[in-house]
Amino acid sequence: MVLVLVETQKGKFRKPAFELVTYGYQTAQVLGTECAALVLGTAEGAEELGKYGASKVYHVQDSSLDTMDSQVYAAVASQAASQLGAKVVVINHSSTGKSLLGRLAVRLNAGSVAGVNGLPVLEGGVFKVKKPAFSGKAISEYEVTSDAKVLSLMGNSFQPKVVGGPVAVEKLDIDVPAGRVVSREMKRVEGVTPLPEAELVVSGGRGLKGPENWGILEDLAEAIGATTACSRPVADADWRPHHEHVGQTGIAIRPNLYIAIGISGAIQHLAGVNNSQTIVVINKDPEAPFFKAADYGVVGDLFEVVPRLTEALRKFKAEQAG
Amino acid sequence: MKILVCVSKTPETTARIAFTNGNTEFDSSGVQFIMNPYDEWYALVRAIELQEAHGGTVTIINVGPAENDTVIRKGLAIGADEAVRVDVSPRSALYVAKQIAEYAREQQFDIIFAGKETIDHNGSEVGAMVAEYLDMPFISFATTLSLEGERATISREIEGGEEVQEVNLPFVVSAAKGMAEQRIPNMRGIMMAKKKPLNVIPPVPFEDLAVATSYTLPPAKTAVKLVSPDNMDELVRLLHEEAKVI
Numbered sequence: 001m002v003l004v005l006v007e008t009q010k011g012k013f014r015k016p017a018f019e020l021v022t023y024g025y026q027t028a029q030v031l032g033t034e035c036a037a038l039v040l041g042t043a044e045g046a047e048e049l050g051k052y053g054a055s056k057v058y059h060v061q062d063s064s065l066d067t068m069d070s071q072v073y074a075a076v077a078s079q080a081a082s083q084l085g086a087k088v089v090v091i092n093h094s095s096t097g098k099s100l101l102g103r104l105a106v107r108l109n110a111g112s113v114a115g116v117n118g119l120p121v122l123e124g125g126v127f128k129v130k131k132p133a134f135s136g137k138a139i140s141e142y143e144v145t146s147d148a149k150v151l152s153l154m155g156n157s158f159q160p161k162v163v164g165g166p167v168a169v170e171k172l173d174i175d176v177p178a179g180r181v182v183s184r185e186m187k188r189v190e191g192v193t194p195l196p197e198a199e200l201v202v203s204g205g206r207g208l209k210g211p212e213n214w215g216i217l218e219d220l221a222e223a224i225g226a227t228t229a230c231s232r233p234v235a236d237a238d239w240r241p242h243h244e245h246v247g248q249t250g251i252a253i254r255p256n257l258y259i260a261i262g263i264s265g266a267i268q269h270l271a272g273v274n275n276s277q278t279i280v281v282i283n284k285d286p287e288a289p290f291f292k293a294a295d296y297g298v299v300g301d302l303f304e305v306v307p308r309l310t311e312a313l314r315k316f317k318a319e320q321a322g
Numbered sequence: 323m324k325i326l327v328c329v330s331k332t333p334e335t336t337a338r339i340a341f342t343n344g345n346t347e348f349d350s351s352g353v354q355f356i357m358n359p360y361d362e363w364y365a366l367v368r369a370i371e372l373q374e375a376h377g378g379t380v381t382i383i384n385v386g387p388a389e390n391d392t393v394i395r396k397g398l399a400i401g402a403d404e405a406v407r408v409d410v411s412p413r414s415a416l417y418v419a420k421q422i423a424e425y426a427r428e429q430q431f432d433i434i435f436a437g438k439e440t441i442d443h444n445g446s447e448v449g450a451m452v453a454e455y456l457d458m459p460f461i462s463f464a465t466t467l468s469l470e471g472e473r474a475t476i477s478r479e480i481e482g483g484e485e486v487q488e489v490n491l492p493f494v495v496s497a498a499k500g501m502a503e504q505r506i507p508n509m510r511g512i513m514m515a516k517k518k519p520l521n522v523i524p525p526v527p528f529e530d531l532a533v534a535t536s537y538t539l540p541p542a543k544t545a546v547k548l549v550s551p552d553n554m555d556e557l558v559r560l561l562h563e564e565a566k567v568i
């Protein structure tokens with residue numbers, strides 16, 4: 001069995017959860033087995049995970065699991081995996097998943113691959129799976145030789161696919177150990193898709209000259225429902241919050257569309273965004289290195305180009321809606 | 323207070339990424355290596371700051387061959403008190419974690435630091451593994467860490483925001499941007515580093531369970547399509563009809 005450990009946020013499932021079940025379902029097909037989902041803590045609509053290919057959903061309903069303590073989660077998930085006889089456990093490559101993957105590997109005596117972006121294959125009976133490495137500059141293929149395997153799935157690398165209908169949710173009786181980490185506070189920007197999950201990203205660099213100029217970038221983001229990001233010097237200068245910093249030392253993202261505005265395209269910046277599906281670069285310097293990594297480029301003054309692009313997008317959206 | 327910092331050696335951030343031996347190994351010819359930035363700038367510096375404020379020792383540990391000693395000496399020059407190198411070329415995160423955990427088990431550290439991830443394998447796994455081997459709490463992606471007596475308050479990066487957590491010593495923590503500011507070693511530090519202990523210990527036997535066996539480079543990008551700054555309708559059309567992203 002392939003067991004996917006599905007995360008919720010405030011009791012609700014979000015897109016990464018459906019991506020994960022889709023991946024688990026397709027992995028189960030490769031391996032000739034079934035995919036089941038494991039849900040921890042308060043959750044609404046767990047039966048819906050069946051739509052994406054979970055043949056069954058197991059729920060450990062204990063409100064102490066509403067906050068994540070990796071020690072507790074790993075204890076519960078590994079017990080569930082053993083009880084259910086799951087050979088492959090898959091989680092999201094998220095702040096929660098990354099905290100768990102290593103623990104699960106140790107507990108289940110499992111080979112682990114972090115941040116996979118392709119389905120595994122069985123080659124002569126050997127389990128192989130690929131993941132991006134060297135900050136997006138290469139792809140590595142892993143061979144997992146242990147009986148048990150744990151994988152974490154890179155965000156936005158598998159689109160959710162409906163393959164069935166809702167399924168039964170079964171309560172799983174597992175002793176939840178007491179945690180040693182106390183969660184005091186969760187501060188999230190409400191109403192915006194977090195960067196690692198965003199399909200559309202509008203990003204600004206030092207070319208914007210100062211925080212007071214971010215309005216034009218926010219207008220553009222708003223026109224298409226994009227999330228905003230920035231280059232490192234922009235975050236370092238506190239023009240923008242740190243969680244917007246993308247790149248080698250910030251976060252790595254892979255949106256469908258990345259619009260880079262007034263960013264030169266230093267190699268450390270590219271390391272965090274070079275896996276984006278489509279890259280648009282707006283820069284007044286035709287020699288800016290970013291153009292080499294771009295699909296579409298506009299050479300011009302961003303203070304003129306960006307408002308024009310926003311207007312064109314608004315017009316396009318209005319036509320689409322009409 | 324006893325602090326352990328796990329450090330890794332990685333190619334420098336602008337290094338040319340290429341592979342050799344039938345694409346089974348990283349081609350290190352002409353590549354400069356550095357201490358993994360998360361380990362150096364954030365984990366190590368915060369550990370040293372805590373030691374400066376609360377006393378105790380900072381030990382760095384690396385699992386790797388003798389050529390890693392230059393990176394380890396840099397850590398000592400920045401301010402760690404002593405270093406340990408487990409003398410083996412590791413092939414997986416689990417292997418590295420096992421070696422670190424076996425060493426740390428004897429030593430009873432109060433805090434074990436790791437970096438958020440390495441910039442070569444991008445796994446983010448070692449901290450959690452060490453914590454599990456030692457049955458210790460683990461807090462990942464820490465951006466601030468303050469200590470009052472036995473109790474630490476830590477903020478950590480989560481998707482689109484942050485979480486504040488509390489935990490008692492001992493614990494394992496992985497460090498992200500915000501934890502500290504990079505420190506450049508000074509001449510005195512470099513001189514002193516030469517005299518600080520660097521203990522080389524043998525690995526414990528352990529079998530790898532998952533290993534990277536081959537590498538490929540992503541397909542080269544096709545040339546950029548330039549759009550006139552006066553024709554943003556054209557860019558919108560391309561994004562819609564050609565790229566199909568809006």
Ligand SMILES: Cc1cc2nc3c(=O)[nH]c(=O)nc-3n(C[C@H](O)[C@H](O)[C@H](O)COP(=O)(O)OP(=O)(O)OC[C@H]3O[C@@H](n4cnc5c(N)ncnc54)[C@H](O)[C@@H]3O)c2cc1C
Nearest residue numbers: 205206207231232247248249250262263264266268284302
């Ligand atoms: C170890 C290491 C790690 C790093 N990690 C990261 C990282 O994670 N993320 C990151 O982003 N950087 C990182 N950096 C820094 C990186 O090398 C660059 O310095 C940084 O990305 C540059 O940011 P920028 O493009 O915003 O600024 P600049 O390089 O200053 O570029 C500004 C650009 O704006 C353009 N511009 C200016 N005015 C206008 C205008 N009116 N209209 C249009 N275009 C205009 C300019 O032509 C220029 O190309 C790292 C560096 C090191 C050494």
